[in-house]
Amino acid sequence: METGMETLGEVRRELLNITATRYLSGEMQIMLYDHLLTFADEVEYIWKAKWSLPKAFFLVLRYVVPTAMIIHTYQMSGLGNVNLSDAQTLNSSSSCRGWLTTGLYLGVAAISIGNFIVLLRLWVIWERNARLLIFTLTIFIITQISTLAVATYMVVHWISDMLFLSQIHMCGLTHKPPMVWLWAPGLVFEVMVFSLALWNALSRPITVSPAGDSLYRDGLGYFVVIALRVLNLILSVAAHISLMFLGIFFIWAATTVTVSRLVFHFRRLSTVCLVQRMQDEEDPSPQLSRQETRATVDKYLRVLNSVDETVVQTSEEEYELCEGAPAGTSITISEVTISGSSTNLTRKERDA
Incomplete structure (x- = not known):
């Protein structure tokens, strides 16, 4: 009898953990709502700008992440009546392993793009200091390669532990992979970026740089993202396997929202400065700095x-x-x- 009660307690805990994970995946709705709120800014400051690598990266982040989150929410959250197989193949659209692998690589790519966009803005507020540029770019490359290597290692060695739980219409793992190594490189990079931005803010008056001001306004959001990274790191080490994916959707959406608003603020400030510069050229009166x-x-x-x-x-x-x-x-x-x-x-x- 005692064993039966322990089993029921274990099942109840698993279901509660899964429910918590599904609730946090509701961050997708916040991301979509923010997308609607900022769509006018996107048209004005992104679509009308000339094509460049940062613009292409931004649009990939802006549209691939919501699309992937919608698909994963429908396929694996239990909201849709979808049954995925446990086949070993990765390229099957009906394979749970295929969906988890695709989602893992999409997440790594999206976060890498977001980090690179933030890195570009960091170079701006540091006035493209050559030493800082080389140092931060080196750290970025090392951390992203490390993350990609860990993701590939997990796919190769833990793919057999992925299965579809037909009772709750959700993919899961039978054993807990070492997720701490997946989150650690990105956390190192983001702590570095946040520290350099804070250093820049403390080393000069707040009103000196509009680029810096944009980071100040979005700094809280970026700090929240770092806090979520730390949460994922802790969960990957200490939490039960059913809580391992608790913050993944939340981080994915929060990173996209934060980076999007950061880019919009920078583009808006650049446009205002360009207009004022054109007005200055038309005004022959003496100018004082x-x-x-x-x-x-x-x-x-x-x-x-x-x-x-x-x-x-x-x-x-x-x-x-x-x-x-x-x-x-x-x-x-x-x-x-x-x-x-x-x-x-x-x-x-x-x-x-």
Whole structure:
């Protein structure tokens, strides 16, 4: 009797774990909803841009991931009345092993593309520093090759453990593979990117770079992705086999959403700066950089404050920045009035 109760308890735990995994796969709906919200930005900033490798990578990430997640949700989550075979072949559309293998490689490719796009943005905020570029590119190549090698090793050695559970209409594994080695390389890369972005943010004023500001706004999302990577790493080591895939769909969707919004923010800021640069070219008035404007104001204040008879008054005026601050924000500079005569030092700032 006690053995029977233990068996029922084990079955109940397995079903609860599977249910939790299915609930977290609902992140696909959030990703699709975000896709609809940002579709106008995609048309404006991606489709209208000239073709390039980053654009092609972005569109692959943008559309292949949702398509793959929809197929996997239908085929293997139990939502559809689909029965897959346990055949050893990998190229059969009705093989559970084939679907899991395809999904594994698609996941590796999608996350690699997302990491590369983020790496391109990291190079921008570091002003394409040659040493940093070589270092980060080397780490990227090493981690991605390591991830691909681990994925291939898992497919070769653990394919026989993949089977279709007809009772719950879901694919599963009979033994727990060493997933920790699959997640570890990507986690190393993302921690490196996050650390370098944080270092860049702390080493300069927040308003210096709109590219940096875009990373600040999306930093929380990227931090959440890293936290999910850590969760997967912990689950792959400590959790039961039925919880091993708990965060995979969630990470897949969260990575796509975070990278997409990061790209849109950068493209939007680049467009704003381009418009302002064109306006500057049409305006023949003298242009002062931010540093020149500040230095000029300080110079006047130092000179005027040394003369007792001179009355110095300052007023505040807001003006928009392109390279110096995020779009839509402003800073204030001083207008100095000397004995009733006004010397306006305010200038529209040139895009550096």
